[in-house]
Amino acid sequence: xxxxxxxxxxxTTNLLNISFNWLSTILGLLFLPYYFWLIPNRxxxxxxxxxxxxxxxxxxxLGKNSFNGSTFIFISLxxxxxxxxxxxxxPYIFTSTSHLNLTLSISLPLWLSFxxxxxxxxxxxxxxxxxxxxxxxxxMPFMVLIETISNIIRxxxxxxxxxxxxxxxxxxxxxxxxxxxxxxxxxxxxLIFIQILLLILESAVAIIQSYVIAIxxxxxxxxxx
Amino acid sequence: xxxxxxxxxxxxxxxFIMIFILFNIMNxxxxxxxxxKLNNENKKIKQNKNFYWKW
Numbered sequence: 001x002x003x004x005x006x007x008x009x010x011x012t013t014n015l016l017n018i019s020f021n022w023l024s025t026i027l028g029l030l031f032l033p034y035y036f037w038l039i040p041n042r043x044x045x046x047x048x049x050x051x052x053x054x055x056x057x058x059x060x061x062l063g064k065n066s067f068n069g070s071t072f073i074f075i076s077l078x079x080x081x082x083x084x085x086x087x088x089x090x091p092y093i094f095t096s097t098s099h100l101n102l103t104l105s106i107s108l109p110l111w112l113s114f115x116x117x118x119x120x121x122x123x124x125x126x127x128x129x130x131x132x133x134x135x136x137x138x139x140m141p142f143m144v145l146i147e148t149i150s151n152i153i154r155x156x157x158x159x160x161x162x163x164x165x166x167x168x169x170x171x172x173x174x175x176x177x178x179x180x181x182x183x184x185x186x187x188x189x190x191l192i193f194i195q196i197l198l199l200i201l202e203s204a205v206a207i208i209q210s211y212v213i214a215i216x217x218x219x220x221x222x223x224x225x
Numbered sequence: 226x227x228x229x230x231x232x233x234x235x236x237x238x239x240x241f242i243m244i245f246i247l248f249n250i251m252n253x254x255x256x257x258x259x260x261x262k263l264n265n266e267n268k269k270i271k272q273n274k275n276f277y278w279k280w
Contacts, residue, residue: 022237022240029247029248032248032252035255044255047255048255051255072253073249076245076249079252080244096241101234101238102241105237106245109242
């Protein structure tokens with residue numbers, strides 16, 4: 001009997017206070033060596049197709065002012081989050097993206113570097129972003145306040161969005177799965193069907209959320225230059 | 226959540242950043258090798274001399 005919903009992942013082994021659960025973050029890297037085979041294979045072609053599509057999309061989002069290879073970090077961010085999300089759906093693999101620990105440590109440095117870059121290099125531009133076009137004169141002080149706040153909480157929202165989305169689906173599946181033993185046999189089939197549907201939804205959410213976090217950080221970076 | 230309690234945030238921060246950099250490195254060197262024999266018919270298509278991904 002689980003006393004806590006997350007007690008599957010209770011750390012029994014740890015090194016320097018980092019539990020071995022977090023090692024599942026590296027798991028995505030095990031897929032990537034396929035792309036370094038000398039003979040071209042499907043993995044490679046498929047992955048490069050996705051990355052090129054994303055590259056073209058991010059390049060249009062970043063605009064003309066952007067540096068040449070600046071889509072690269074967002075594509076890597078996408079692949080990092082994607083592998084973590086997708087692998088987290090599998091049973092007994094720890095979902096490290098469902099913790100603020102990971103998402104904050106990715107989004108906070110990104111946002112901070114954007115802010116430093118923007119405020120140091122394009123100070124006027126950053127100030128002009130505080131008031132959207134067509135704001136009435138009376139509303140201007142409030143708009144500055146609101147825009148400043150929304151700018152400051154950006155890394156938080158970015159992190160919490162991913163975390164909450166990952167936790168919500170897993171929680172739903174765990175709760176439904178735990179009711180199984182108390183169910184009559186006929187209802188079990190319905191339960192399993194619903195679980196499969198939820199699993200499909202979760203795998204979609206995993207891909208969508210990794211895309212969302214990549215595209216939002218792209219948009220944030222396009223605002224600073 | 227018991228696994229959240231004694232968390233060493235700084236250390237895990239460096240851990241995640243390291244993994245993120247690893248992902249960066251792996252993605253940087255992934256490329257599609259072009260088969261030259263297939264492209265012989267239309268030689269006007271420029272061959273990419275660089276093997277790694279041209280950004």
